[in-house]
Amino acid sequence: MRRRRSETAAAYVLLAPALLFLGLWFLYPIISSFLLSVQQVNVFHYSQRRFVGLDNFRQLFSDRTFPATVRITLTFVLLVVPAQTVLALLAAILVNGLGRLRTLYRTVLFLPYVTSTVAVTAVFMDLFTVHAALPVLFSRLGLPDVSWFADVKLALVFLAGIYAWMNLGLYMIIFLSGLQTVPPELYEAARVDGASPARELVSITIPSLRPFVVFVVLSGMIAAFQVFDQAYVVSGGTVLGGPAGATSTIVIYIFAQAFRYNKLGPASAAAVVFLLVVSVAAFAVRRFLQEDPRA
Amino acid sequence: MKKLLVPASVVMLLAALAVPLSAGGTQEASGPVTVSLGYSGGVWIEKYFDQVTAGLAQSAPNLSVKKVVYPTYDDLLNGLPTQVAARTNPDVLYWTNEQLADYVSNGVLEPLDPLLGASKIDLGVFYRGLVQGWTMNGKLYGVPFNGQNSAMVVNLDLLKQAGVVGLPKTIQELGQDAAAISKSGATGLVILDNLFHLSQYVYAFGGGWGNGKTIATPQNAQGLQFLVDLFTKDKSASTAKQLGAAWDGEAFAKGTVGFSTGGPWYIGYLQQAGPNVHYQLMPIPTSRGGTAMVTYGGGLSVFADVKDPRPALQLISYLTNDDNMKLMATSGLKYLPARTKYMDLYVSMVPEFAPLKDAFFKGTGLDYPPGIKEFGDELVKGFEQMVFQPGSLTPRDLLATLQQKFGAK
Amino acid sequence: MRSRPRRGVGAGMRPGRRVRAGVRYFLASAVGLVLLFPLVYALYVSFEMPADYGRFAPLSRLSAWNYGQVVTLVPLLRWYLNTVVVTAIIMAGNFAVNTPAGFALARLAFPGRRVVFGTVLAIMMVPLQAYLIPLYLAVAGLGWLNTYAALTVPFLVYGFFIFLMRQYFLTIPRELDDAAEVDGVGKIGTFFRVGLPLSGPALVTQMVLGFTLTWNSFLIPVTMTTQKEMFVLTVGLNTLKSQYYDFPTVTMAGVILLTVPVVAVFAVFQRSIVPSLASSGVKG
Numbered sequence: 001m002r003r004r005r006s007e008t009a010a011a012y013v014l015l016a017p018a019l020l021f022l023g024l025w026f027l028y029p030i031i032s033s034f035l036l037s038v039q040q041v042n043v044f045h046y047s048q049r050r051f052v053g054l055d056n057f058r059q060l061f062s063d064r065t066f067p068a069t070v071r072i073t074l075t076f077v078l079l080v081v082p083a084q085t086v087l088a089l090l091a092a093i094l095v096n097g098l099g100r101l102r103t104l105y106r107t108v109l110f111l112p113y114v115t116s117t118v119a120v121t122a123v124f125m126d127l128f129t130v131h132a133a134l135p136v137l138f139s140r141l142g143l144p145d146v147s148w149f150a151d152v153k154l155a156l157v158f159l160a161g162i163y164a165w166m167n168l169g170l171y172m173i174i175f176l177s178g179l180q181t182v183p184p185e186l187y188e189a190a191r192v193d194g195a196s197p198a199r200e201l202v203s204i205t206i207p208s209l210r211p212f213v214v215f216v217v218l219s220g221m222i223a224a225f226q227v228f229d230q231a232y233v234v235s236g237g238t239v240l241g242g243p244a245g246a247t248s249t250i251v252i253y254i255f256a257q258a259f260r261y262n263k264l265g266p267a268s269a270a271a272v273v274f275l276l277v278v279s280v281a282a283f284a285v286r287r288f289l290q291e292d293p294r295a
Numbered sequence: 296m297k298k299l300l301v302p303a304s305v306v307m308l309l310a311a312l313a314v315p316l317s318a319g320g321t322q323e324a325s326g327p328v329t330v331s332l333g334y335s336g337g338v339w340i341e342k343y344f345d346q347v348t349a350g351l352a353q354s355a356p357n358l359s360v361k362k363v364v365y366p367t368y369d370d371l372l373n374g375l376p377t378q379v380a381a382r383t384n385p386d387v388l389y390w391t392n393e394q395l396a397d398y399v400s401n402g403v404l405e406p407l408d409p410l411l412g413a414s415k416i417d418l419g420v421f422y423r424g425l426v427q428g429w430t431m432n433g434k435l436y437g438v439p440f441n442g443q444n445s446a447m448v449v450n451l452d453l454l455k456q457a458g459v460v461g462l463p464k465t466i467q468e469l470g471q472d473a474a475a476i477s478k479s480g481a482t483g484l485v486i487l488d489n490l491f492h493l494s495q496y497v498y499a500f501g502g503g504w505g506n507g508k509t510i511a512t513p514q515n516a517q518g519l520q521f522l523v524d525l526f527t528k529d530k531s532a533s534t535a536k537q538l539g540a541a542w543d544g545e546a547f548a549k550g551t552v553g554f555s556t557g558g559p560w561y562i563g564y565l566q567q568a569g570p571n572v573h574y575q576l577m578p579i580p581t582s583r584g585g586t587a588m589v590t591y592g593g594g595l596s597v598f599a600d601v602k603d604p605r606p607a608l609q610l611i612s613y614l615t616n617d618d619n620m621k622l623m624a625t626s627g628l629k630y631l632p633a634r635t636k637y638m639d640l641y642v643s644m645v646p647e648f649a650p651l652k653d654a655f656f657k658g659t660g661l662d663y664p665p666g667i668k669e670f671g672d673e674l675v676k677g678f679e680q681m682v683f684q685p686g687s688l689t690p691r692d693l694l695a696t697l698q699q700k701f702g703a704k
Numbered sequence: 705m706r707s708r709p710r711r712g713v714g715a716g717m718r719p720g721r722r723v724r725a726g727v728r729y730f731l732a733s734a735v736g737l738v739l740l741f742p743l744v745y746a747l748y749v750s751f752e753m754p755a756d757y758g759r760f761a762p763l764s765r766l767s768a769w770n771y772g773q774v775v776t777l778v779p780l781l782r783w784y785l786n787t788v789v790v791t792a793i794i795m796a797g798n799f800a801v802n803t804p805a806g807f808a809l810a811r812l813a814f815p816g817r818r819v820v821f822g823t824v825l826a827i828m829m830v831p832l833q834a835y836l837i838p839l840y841l842a843v844a845g846l847g848w849l850n851t852y853a854a855l856t857v858p859f860l861v862y863g864f865f866i867f868l869m870r871q872y873f874l875t876i877p878r879e880l881d882d883a884a885e886v887d888g889v890g891k892i893g894t895f896f897r898v899g900l901p902l903s904g905p906a907l908v909t910q911m912v913l914g915f916t917l918t919w920n921s922f923l924i925p926v927t928m929t930t931q932k933e934m935f936v937l938t939v940g941l942n943t944l945k946s947q948y949y950d951f952p953t954v955t956m957a958g959v960i961l962l963t964v965p966v967v968a969v970f971a972v973f974q975r976s977i978v979p980s981l982a983s984s985g986v987k988g
Contacts, residue, residue: 008814010891015820018805018861025839025858026827032838043837044401046380094732101729107971108736111743114916114966116938119959122541122952123742126749126758129539150536152683165739170913174868177905181875197724211871219828219864226831229922237542238488238534239672244679255833259373261669262397264837271834278829333930337946338777341932363930366942370926377837377927381844539758544949549758560948568754568951 037268044262056269066270068245069253070277072156076249077224077281079160084224085216088168092175093205106176113169117229124162125149125234149234155246162230167223171216178212179205214289218282225278226251250274327359328606333375333385335365340389343628347619355613358606361385372668379403379598386601387610391593392428392437393491396506396665398596399431405597405604406434414608416615421633424590428660437594438611439633441623444658445495445589446576446651448547448557453481457553466499466580469554470521473531476553483531484554486522487543488678490663490671495556496522498587498659499579507664507703511694517582519678519690526682534682548572562647563629576647578654588651590658592633631655664701673697743963750956757953770957774944780961782933783940790855790925790936791918797860798914803907805861806869807899811881812891821870828863832923840927854928855936859918865910872906873899912973919966937962 012019037056041049060066095105112120127134128148139145148158186204195203206213228251235241240256241248250270257267332348334340341364348360363385365371372394378384398404411418418426421439429437447469449462457476463469473483486492497503500521502514509515525532533546540546543555548569555561556579565572578586595611597604613619620632624641631641631648635656642649664670677693749757751766774780808814809821839858848854876899884894922938929935935943941958944950 007812007891011808011812011814011817013892014804014808014812014895017801018866019820021801021858021861022824022827022863025861026830026835026863027823029835029838029842030827030830032841033835036838042401043376043380044398044403046841091735094728094735097728098732101732103971105732105736107967108740110970111967112739114920114970115743115746115963116920116922116959118922119746119956119963120742122955123746123749125539125541127742127745130537132539147537147539150534165742168739173909173912177872177909178875180905181872208875211874215868215871218825219867222825222828225829228831228833238536239675239679242488242676242679243534243536244683245676251831251833254831256672258833258837259377260672261666262376263669268834271830274831274834275826275829279826282825282829337943337950339946341943362932364932364935364943365930366926366935366939367945370942374927377840380837381841383844383849541952542949545757545952548755558948563946564949568757570755 033268034272035268036264037272039265041264042262043264052265056265057273059266060269060273065245065248066253066273069241069248069250070273072245072247073225073227073249073277076156076160076163076227077221079157080164080224081217081221083160084164084167084171084220085213087164088171088216089175089206089209089213091168091172092179093201095172096176096179106173109172110169112166115166117166118233120166121162121230121233124158124165128158149247150243152244152246155234155243159227159230159234159247163224163227166230167220171220174216175209175212178209182208214286217289218285221281221285222278225274225281228252228255250277327357329359329361330387330606330610331361331363331385332387332389332610333363333365333371334389335368335371336389337367339628343623343626344389346626347614347622350619351610351613354616355609358610358613360610379600382600384598384600386598386607388596388598389440389593390596391443392591393661393663394667395429395431395436395596396663397667399436400665403599404436405599405601405607406436407438407597407608408435410604410608411435413605414612416608416612420635422590422635422656422658424656424658424660425592425594425633428591429594429596437596438615440593440595440615441630442590442633442655443560443592443631444558444651444655445491445498445556445579445587446558447579448555448561449575449577450481450547450550450553450572451575452550452573453479453553456481462575462577463580465584466496466521466582469580470525470529470531473525473554474529477529477531482533482538482546482552483529484525485533485535485538485540485543485546485552486556487535488675490667490674492543492556493519493522493674493678494661494663495579495587495589498581498589500582504662504664505703506662507701510664510702511691511698515694516690519681519693523678523681523685523690527685544568547574559631559645559648559651562645575650577650586654588654588658589661590655591661593630594633664703666701670697670701673700746956747960749953750960752953754951754953757951770951770954771961773951773954774941774957774961778940778943779932780940783935783937784965786852786855786934787919787936787938789852791915793852793856794859794918795911795914797856798862798865799907799911801861802865802910803869803900803903804895805866806871807873807895809866809870810873811894811899824863824866828867836923836927843928848928850929850931850934852934855925855934859924862914862917865914868910869903869906872903876902908973912970915969916966920962 036049038051038053039049040052040055091109095102095109098105126132129135130145130147135145135148143154144151146154148154182205187200190200190204227249231247231249231252232240235247240260241252254267254270254274257263257270332344334344344362351358351360365374371390375384416438422442425439425442426435429435429439453476454472457472457479459472459475463472477483494504497515497518500514500518502509502512502518504510522532535541535543535546538546544557544561544564545568546552547555547557547561548565550569550572559576561576565574578588581587595614597607601607615633617634620634621637621640623630623632624637624644629645638652642652674697677688680688681690681693750770751768752761753765753767753769756765809817843849843854843858880898881894884898889897920938925936925939929939941962944954944958
C-alpha cells in the first residue's frame with residue numbers, strides 16, 4: 001500500500017511542471033476557444049459575446065464548404081501517413097547500416113525538415129511549374145504538363161508530396177534513435193542461425209520498434225490532420241484553399257474563419273469538430289496497432 | 296553530467312520566469328505624449344517613417360512616436376482585430392482603405408471631420424477620389440497618405456510580335472489582342488485571382504459592387520463572363536499560379552505575358568526583376584471605349600478607443616504635411632503623394648506613370664460590400680470553379696448567391 | 705560492452721554481402737539526391753539576381769547581391785540573438801519538463817494515468833490556430849507582449865515530446881528499475897539513476913527537434929511581437945517583402961541565412977546519438 005502511494009506521489013511530482021504548463025498555456029486557451037463555439041462573437045466587441053447554443057455548428061454543416069474540408073483533410077492524411085511512415089522506416093534502416101557514412105546521410109536526410117516550410121513550398125512550386133523539368137517528366141507518364149499546385153486534380157497530391165518530403169527526416173530520426181534500442185545480441189543470434197536480412201527485419205527490427213512505429217503513425221497522423229503552412233503558401237495571395245477549394249483543409253478553414261473573416265464562433269465550432277474527428281481517428285489507429293490501452 | 300543538466304535547466308527556467316526580458320517596454324515618457332503608429336510594408340516604408348519621425352523633435356516636440364510593426368500587410372489585417380479585442384492596437388494606423396467598410400461598420404474607427412480644423416488638415420489639397428475612398432456614410436475615417444490605382448500593363452514587344460498595331464481602345468479589343476498574343480505562343484493575359492483584380496474587369500464593363508447594393512447586375516455578369524471566356528474559350532489567359540508565379544507581376548516580369556491588371560507597383564518591381572521587358576502602363580479600357588480607373592491607397596486612421604485623439608491628429612497632420620509628402624516621391628519609397636500638387640514631381644521621378652496621370656484625377660473609389668474578405672474569397676472561389684471546372688457554375692448564379700449573402704439589406 | 709556489428713563495406717565479406725552493400729549505398733544516394741536537390745536549388749536561387757529568377761543564369765551573373773540586401777536592410781544580428789535566446793530557453797525548459805513527465809507515464813502506475821496521457825494526446829490534436837486568439841488575450845493581459853516571456857513561457861512543454869519520451873522509456877527493460885529499487889532509491893531516484901542516463905538518444909532527439917521547431921516557428925512570434933527589436937528571424941525576414949511585392953531571390957537568401965544554423969546544430973549534435981547501454985545493464 002505504501003509503495004502504491006509513494007509511486008503515485010512520485011508520478012505527480014515528475015508530472016507537476018508539465019501539468020502546470022499544459023494547464024495554463026494549452027488547456028485554458030483551448031477551453032476558452034471551445035466555449036466560443038457556442039457563442040456568437042464579434043472580435044471587435046469581444047466582451048459582448050453571447051450564448052447561441054448550437055447555431056455555429058448548424059452553420060458549419062449548412063452548406064458543403066466545411067464538410068468538403070473534412071473530406072479533403074482525410075484524403076490528405078491517407079495519402080501522407082502510410083507513405084511517410086514506411087519511407088521513414090526504410091530510410092532509417094538504410095542509413096543505420098551505412099557504417100561510417102551514416103552521420104553524413106543522417107544530416108542530409110534531416111535537412112528538408114529543418115528548412116522553413118515557406119521556403120520549401122516556394123521551391124517546390126518553382127520545380128513543379130508548367131513546362132519545368134518535373135512536370136514534363138511526369139507528363140511522359142500521362143500526367144498533364146501544368147503547374148501542379150494550380151491544377152484542381154493535382155494540387156492535393158502536390159501538397160501531400162511536399163509535406164511527406166519535409167517530414168520524412170523527422171520520422172527517420174525517431175526511428176533511428178529507436179533502432180539504437182535494439183540489443184545487438186538479437187542480430188548476432190539471428191546471424192548465427194543463418195537468418196536473411198529480410199527475416200531479421202520482420203522478426204527482430206520491426207517488433208522491437210513497435211513503440212516507435214506507434215509513435216510515428218499516431219503523431220504523424222495528428223500532425224498531418226493539422227497541415228496548414230504548406231497549404232497557406234500554395235494558395236496564398238488568392239483565396240486560401242485554392243485552386244477552387246482543392247487544398248482547403250480543416251485548419252485552413254479555421255484560420256480563414258478566425259483571422260480573415262473574424263468569425264470566431266464558426267472557427268471554434270470547426271475546431272471542436274476537428275478534435276472529434278482526430279480523436280476518433282487516433283482511437284481507431286491505436287486499436288488497430290493494438291497498443292496496450294493500459295499503458 | 297546528465298545529473299547537473301536537470302538542475303541547471305530548472306535554474307534557467309526559474310530565471311526565465313523571474314526576469315522576463317523586455318525591449319522597448321511600455322513606459323511612457325514623462326514629458327512628451329506618446330502616440331503609437333502601426334504600419335507594415337517592409338523595409339522601405341520603415342526607412343521612410345524613421346526619417347520622417349526623426350523630424351518630429353523639431354516640429355512637434357511634445358509628441359513621441361512608438362512604432363508598432365507588422366511584417367507583412369496580411370499580418371496587419373490578420374492581427375488587428377484580435378489586438379482591438381485585447382486593446383493592444385496602435386493609436387494611429389497606416390493602412391489602405393480596402394478594408395475600411397468592415398472597420399467602420401464595427402465602430403472601431405474615430406470619425407475625423409470634427410478634428411481636422413484643430414490640427415489644420417485641409418482636405419482640399421488631396422485628390423478628391425482618395426478623400427471619397429476614406430469617407431463612409433458622410434464621415435471621414437482616414438486622411439489620405441499616398442495614392443495607388445489600377446491600370447493595365449502591356450508588354451509592347453509581344454503586342455507587336457502578334458501583329459497588333461496600337462493599344463486596345465475597348466476591353467473587348469483587349470481580349471482580341473490577348474488572343475492574338477496567345478496564338479503567337481505567349482500568354483495573352485495573366486491575372487492574380489483575388490477580389491481586387493477580378494473587380495477591375497467588372498468595372499471595365501460599367502459594373503461595380505455598390506457597397507453591396509449592386510452585386511447581381513448584368514454588367515457584373517458580363518465582366519466575369521468576359522474574363523472566364525478568356526480562360527475557357529480563347530485559352531489566352533492564365534492565373535499567376537498557373538504560370539508558376541506568386542503574383543501577376545512576377546509572371547509579367549518573365550516577358551511572356553501580354554496583358555495584366557496591375558498598377559504603379561509594377562514599376563519598381565520590373566526595374567529589378569524584369570529590366571528587359573518593354574512595357575507600358577495604360578488606364579483600363581471599358582466596354583464603351585472609355586477608361587476605368589480605381590484610385591485608392593494608403594491613409595492614416597485613428598482608432599476610436601484612443602483616450603485623447605488630438606495628439607494622434609497632430610501626428611497625422613505632421614505626417615501629411617508638405618515636406619513629408621514631397622519626401623515620399625523623392626526618397627527610395629517613390630510612392631505617389633496624396634497631395635495633388637506633387638503629381639508632376641512624381642511623374643518626373645517615375646516617368647512610367649505618365650500615361651496614367653490624367654485618369655488619376657478622375658478615378659473612382661473601391662466599393663466592396665461589407666464582409667469584404669469573405670465576399671472576396673467566395674467570389675474568387677466561384678471564379679476558380681468557373682475556370683477550372685467549366686460548366687459547373689455561371690456568373691449569373693454566382694452573383695445571385697453573393698447578392699443574397701452579402702447584399703446590402 | 706560489445707560494439708555493434710559493422711554492416712558496411714569491408715574486407716572479408718562474402719560477394720553477396722558486397723552487392724547488398726553496394727545496392728544500399730546506391731539507394732541511399734538516390735534518396736539523398738531527391739532530398740538534397742530542392743535545397744541546392746534554393747541555395748542557387750539565393751545567388752541569382754532578381755532579373756534572372758526563373759531561369760538558369762550563367763555563373764558570371766551570380767552574386768551575393770541578395771545577401772547584401774538582407775544584411776544591410778535589416779537588423780539581422782539582433783534577430784539572430786532573439787532567436788537563439790528564445791530557442792535556448794525553450795529547449796532547456798522542454799528538457800526539464802517533458803522528460804520526467806514521459807518517464808512517469810511510461811513507468812509508474814498511478815490513478816489517472818490514462819486520463820493524463822489522453823489529455824496530452826488530446827492537446828496535441830488541437831491546432832494552434834484554434835486557440836491562438838484566447839492565448840494572445842491571456843498573454844496580452846499579463847503584459848507580456850514584446851517580451852521574451854511571451855515567446856518562451858507558453859512553450860516550455862510540448863505534448864509531442866512527452867509522447868516521444870514515454871515511448872522511449874517504454875523500451876527500457878523493467879529489470880533495471882527493479883535493480884534500482886533494490887538499492888533503495890524511490891521512484892524519483894529511479895528516474896535520475898536509471899531513466900535519465902539511459903535516455904540519451906531520445907533526449908538528443910528531443911533537443912534537436914525542439915530546436916528546429918522553435919527556430920522555424922512563425923505564428924506565435926508574429927502574433928506576440930510588434931517591435932522590430934523583438935522579432936525572431938522568421939518574422940523579421942518577412943519584412944523584406946514590401947507591401948506590393950517581394951523579390952523571391954532575396955527571400956531565398958533570407959531562407960538560407962535562416963537554415964544554416966539549424967543544419968549546423970544538427971550536424972554537430974547528431975553524433976551524440978549513442979548506442980544504448982541497456983543490453984550491458986542487463987548482463988552486468
